[in-house]
Amino acid sequence: MTSSRSSSRRRRLPLAVLAALLALGQAAPAAAADRITGKPFATRSEVYAPHAIAATSHPLATQIALDVMKRGGNAVDAAIAANAALGLMEPTGSGIGGDLFAIVWDPKTAKLYGYNGSGRSPKALSLAEFRKRGLSDIPPHGPLPVTVPGAVDGWFALHERFGRQSMADNLAPTIRYAREGHPVHEVIAYYWNASVPRLSKWPGFKEQFTIDGRAPRTGEMWKNPNLAATLEQIAQGGRDAFYKGQIARTIDAYFKANDGFLRYEDLAAHRGEWVEPVSTNYRGFDVWELPPNGQGIAALQILNLLEPYDLKSYGFGSPEHVHLFAEAKKLAFADRARWYADPAFAQLPVEQLISKRYAEQRRKLISMDKAAREAQPATPKELDEGDTIYLTVADADGMMVSLIQSNYRGMGSGMAAPGLGFIFQDRGEQFVLKEGHPNSFAPGKRPFHTIIPAFVTKNGKPWLSFGVMGGAMQPQGHVQILLNMIDFGMNLQEAGDAPRIQHDGSTEPAGQAVAMSDGGELDLETGYPYETVRELMRKGHSVRFAHGPYGGYQAIMVNPNGGYVGASESRKDGQAAGY
Structure with missing residues (x-):
């Protein structure tokens, strides 16, 4: 999914228009206002x-996952099958190039297992090469x-252990759809069309990912x-x-011919790793959450900072709710x-x-009355004291999978080797081109990663498998889903449909890592009262309205009465379904 640094698909509106939109939606999103269940945001x-x-984020991928389990496969088999399908059906957010x-x-074993399947930078590429080319950012x-x-x-790692x-x-269902065709869904068609002008100049993209130079339209086969041929080779x-x-x-020949550095040796040496x-x-x-090189622990840091506040009494959408969330996010993102x-x-x-003691120290920096314009990271002394798809599957035996996969920036780098049917990720953009930084570029190194799966247990038993894809929105989205359910009493679908908050402008772990000095900007989805917006502005927040950067949510919760409960993102093309 697109990084928070990219604003090409966001439309900003003047404050007067923002006020009118928020006033119209201050009780609930219009689509949900007439529901009779008493769940205003669902x-x-x-x-x-x-x-x-x-x-999953695509109905056909959801059906593939269910078919796999009906035929005797388990949740891991179903997750792999659905992920393969999404690489074909939603190449705007995923694929085997990511x-x-x-x-x-x-x-x-009644235990959680984590897998970090991130790839490393080419060994033939160096920091000096970027300097030679006069680049300050990748x-x-x-x-x-x-x-x-x-x-x-x-x-294959997941399959070997659990499949x-x-x-x-x-892989068979995706191979069949790749050969016979499938109709493109609406949101996917929108993002595909947005990507074609940017990526068509890169060798192999136009030939393999357009129809006569354009993106496929909604409903078009x-x-x-x-890709079918590539997946058949992998299956065999x-x-x-x-x-x-x-x-x-x-792949090796393609990058040698096109000013690239990825080599056969890089691929042959690759192995992901099981992590705690x-x-x-x-x-x-x-x-x-999974530990770095991903950003999952940012969600844990934000939750630790927020826990002492009585968010329930403040209420969803209150100035205190939004303000405290934004201020906690600024501190976590500085780290x-x-x-x-x-x-x-x-x-x-x-x-x-992620310790409570550290959060207690950092919480002292939060003012209830004023938005912070800058946020400094922790010092070693303080610490000593103290664009993407997401899917989730659960089977009849109790196995649950929380899986996220991405090419980054929607359709990735635009580089598509001839005859292979997939696009390579551009995840290396997330390195810092500055010596001495932990995320500085180096050969054979994994970059900072935005994609993060999440899981929640209660009393040692599974409770919730969920994720919210979308660049820097992901840890922010994880926190908001949990606040909505735990603090504000929303159900699984309502927690995802409720209007979201995104704070943008924090110091980034990529590029030149320029420090935030203006407090950043607060994006509020339609549905927040204008009284809240006005109070946030009084506290010093810069509030704006944005289409699109609020992520994509999927979730499965264990039903205490037996079986499961599922929810799917209303902002995407997806579906939750079961049997």
Whole structure:
């Protein structure tokens, strides 16, 4: 999904128009206002199912996941099958040219397992090369931001440990859709059309991802026989068909011919890794994220900062709710910019950053009356004291999968090797081109990552598998879903449909990492009272209205009465369904 640094798809409106829109929507989104259930923010009902459930950003991918489980596959098989389908059906946010992260609840061991499937930078590319080219930031498109794709490795690692049916069976539905075609959905068509002008100049993109130079339209059939052939090779030859076989050699030749640095040796050397999820307890709920190089612990830091405040009494949409959220986010993101990086290249104080004691120190910086214009990261002394798809699947045996996968910036770098049918990610853009920073570019290094799956347990048992994709919105979205459910009493669907907050402008862990000095900007989705907006402005917040940057949500909750509850993002094309 698009980074928060990209504003090409956001439309800003003047304050007078903002006031009118917010006034119209101050009770609830118009689409939900007439529902009779008493859930003002829910655009539709939660989905209940007794045996299994899947929630993805595409209805056909959801149905594929359910079909896999009906045929005897488990939640991991279903998640892999759905992810493969989304790479075909939603190439605006995913594909085998990107990376993957996952959290799995295994009912046999009653334990969570985390997988970091992020790829590394090319070993032949150096910081000096960027300087030689006069670059202060890594460009968003083309060959330079490309890193090793980790998704296929992630599939096979998950499958080897937990899978039940063959990988050939898991990939078969997508191979069939790629050959026979499928109709493109509305939101996907919108983003696809926005990407084509930016990416068509890169070799292989126009030939493989347009119809006569344009994006496919809503409802138009789309086929990708090249991807079908690539997936068939993977189904027959396993992960090595991608990382060590003819696919890898085609990739090597393509980048050598197009001013790129990704090589066969980079692919052959790649392995993701199993990692221990980390957590904090928020009002009796254990919230789990993966440690860096991702940004998941930012959600834990924000929750720790907010926990002492009586948000329930303030109420959803109150000035206090929005203000405290924004101020906690600023503090957590200051640490995110300073500390989150590849742990193989830097010592990261993760346990200190997510500790309650550290949050207690940092909370002293929050004023109830005034918005902070800048936020400094923690010092070592303080610490010593102390564009993307998301899917989730749960099966009849109690296994639950929280999986996120992305090419970054929508359709990625634009680089598409001939005959392979996928686009390479541009995740390397997230490196800093400055020596001494933990996230500074280095050969063979994993960049800072935005994509994060989440999971929640209560009393040692699974409660919620969920995610909110969308660049820097992701940890902000994780926190808002939990506040909506735990503090404001919303159900699973309502928690996702309620109007969202995005604070933008914090110091970033990429580029030149310029420090925030103006307090950033606060995006409020339609549905917040104008009285709240006015009070936020009095506190010094810069409030604006934006279309689009609020992320995409999918969730599955364990039903205490048996089975599962599912919810899907109303802002996307997705579906939650079960049986």
